[in-house]
Amino acid sequence: MSHTDGRVSVTGTRPSPFSLSTAIDITREGITMGDRSLETAADxxxxxxxxxxxxxxxxxxxxxxxxxxxxxxxxxxxxxLVTDLQGAGVL
Structure with missing residues (x-):
């Protein structure tokens, strides 16, 4: 990355999204997302x-x-309560 005239230009190739720390890795052991596996989320x-x-x-x-x-x-x-109300003629 270089800075010229207040602008940023990126040189080189673009990294694969699977090389990031939050990438999804699919292996024989299971699917993981970064440091947290999907099995842990299910647990x-x-x-x-x-x-x-x-x-x-x-x-x-x-x-x-x-x-x-x-x-x-x-x-x-x-x-x-019902007995008293019946005795008073209300019910």
Whole structure:
């Protein structure tokens, strides 16, 4: 590369895009993109899916425990409310 009159001119041949550090290399071991292989990206997606699955399971457990602990009390509250409303002639 040389600088003349404020302009930049490139001399020589243009490098192959596959010689860059972010190039895609296809080998018998797999396809890689720069320093990160596509297999690693798939592993990370699998790990994220597992984490979300565990999160859903823990939320479901929390809901089940909450309904088990407070479900009876809420049911009794609504039963008393209906009884009081029927006694007042509203229902």
């Amino acid at each position: 990370q997606r699998g790990a994220s899916a597992t984490e979300y699955g565990l999160l859903v399971i823990f939320i479901a457990i929390a809901i089940t425990v909450g309904v088990g602990l407070f479900g009876g009390a809420v049911n009794d509250l609504f039963d008393r």
